[in-house]
Amino acid sequence: MPKANRSPRDVAAEITDLIIRKLEEGVPPWSRPWRSSGGGRPLRHCGTPYSGINNLYLWAVGDHRGYRSRYWMTCRQAEALGGQVRKDETGSLSVYYSSFTKLAADPGTGRETERTIRFLRHYLVFNADQIDGLPATYHVEDKPEIEPSPSHRQRAIDAFFAAIPADVRHGGNQAYFTPTFDFIQMPHRRSFRSMDLYASTRCHETIHWSGHASRLARTFGKRFGDKAYAFEELVAEIGAGLCCADLRLPNHLHDGHASYVGQWLSILRADKTAIIHAASKAEQALTYLKAFGPERPSGEAVPAAAEAQGAATA
Structure with a gap:
């Protein structure tokens, strides 16, 4: 897994702001994206579907920016596939929860117990449409869509x-x-x-x-x-x-x-x-x-x- 971005960005607020904008526009991001961005839920570079908020958020980002590819990846993953993120392209957030344990003393007894603290981490990914040199399978072919x-x-x-x-x-x-x-x-x-x-x-x-x-x-x-x-x-x-x-x-x-x-x-x-x-x-x-x-x-x-x-x- 690529190293997490450690900047003090409020990633939860950024994600929520985009979802709010789409709702205000009358376009719930869980309703339309697969029809306008390549035919399915967002995929990692290896073809595994995203889940949870990453699935919803990257769908919304792809719909908002007009991306057609379903694939998202880090700069390093793109380079391993022979690709290169174009200059001045903006990355999108991919988030996950991490945790650590700490000792906390009970105010009444003074006894120390372990507490698990969960927090949100993130790193940046790019859509295949932002990357040059990837294999053709990462891009949508220009052909008429056939309804099943x-x-x-x-x-x-x-x-x-x-x-x-x-x-x-x-x-x-x-x-x-x-x-x-x-x-x-x-x-x-x-x-x-x-x-x-x-x-x-x-x-x-x-x-x-x-x-x-x-x-x-x-x-x-x-x-x-x-x-x-x-x-x-x-x-x-x-x-x-x-x-x-x-x-x-x-x-x-x-x-x-x-x-x-x-x-x-x-x-x-x-x-x-x-x-x-x-x-x-x-x-x-x-x-x-x-x-x-x-x-x-x-x-x-x-x-x-x-x-x-x-x-x-x-």
């Missing part, structure tokens, strides 16, 4: 949802998950303009389903008070965006969820680390859902469901 056939996409959609043991009921004109009775309610399929939109909505509700107390047990009330539900909606929207990207589905900010944008903005402005936690929880939820199937929609191996609890933020 509906039947091929439908098989992937059906396989993904069929493996998840959620209680899904159909009827009425609302889509929601009820944690009290632990089931997903969806309108009938025929009520949607397309099966893609049905699947996109079901992705959102299934992310909610993953947070039930008997599964990933997401609770935010102690941290965000009366904004807890808005935060859960933020996690579900980000998670649905990741899910739709894997299934190659359109993901639109549904009217019913757009009402939360103002609350999301207030949360992000009040807590600069909130988007990092939300992205981590969304990634954890998708990892949990994928673990029910024999393999990822893209063909990659899936970790065991229990490992979702320890999903990384980087």
Whole structure:
């Protein structure tokens, strides 16, 4: 791993500021990026997808700057591949948590105990579009984009949802998950303009389903008070965006969820680390859902469901 940048940059604030700008523009960065920047989630130089906040942030940066390549790397990694970052190009943040232990004395007893302190570290990466001399595989070919056939996409959609043991009921004109009775309610399929939109909505509700107390047990009330539900909606929207990207589905900010944008903005402005936690929880939820199937929609191996609890933020 390249040496971390040790400058006193407030990286959490920089990331949050970009996400806020995209929300204010009406372009949630978990909704649009894969359609305008090369067809999928950001990749490291070795082809491994980014996760957590790096996934969300680099998607937003790529969308904001108009990059077409999915690949990101450090200067040293580019040089190892025969490339060279162009002069005056600006790097983007890639973050990870590090930690150290320190002894702290109990004020009452004087007894010393070890405390683990976590802190955010970062280093700079560059998109392949900022680098000369890389192999052609790191760049997007100039050819017409071909939409996958509906039947091929439908098989992937059906396989993904069929493996998840959620209680899904159909009827009425609302889509929601009820944690009290632990089931997903969806309108009938025929009520949607397309099966893609049905699947996109079901992705959102299934992310909610993953947070039930008997599964990933997401609770935010102690941290965000009366904004807890808005935060859960933020996690579900980000998670649905990741899910739709894997299934190659359109993901639109549904009217019913757009009402939360103002609350999301207030949360992000009040807590600069909130988007990092939300992205981590969304990634954890998708990892949990994928673990029910024999393999990822893209063909990659899936970790065991229990490992979702320890999903990384980087």
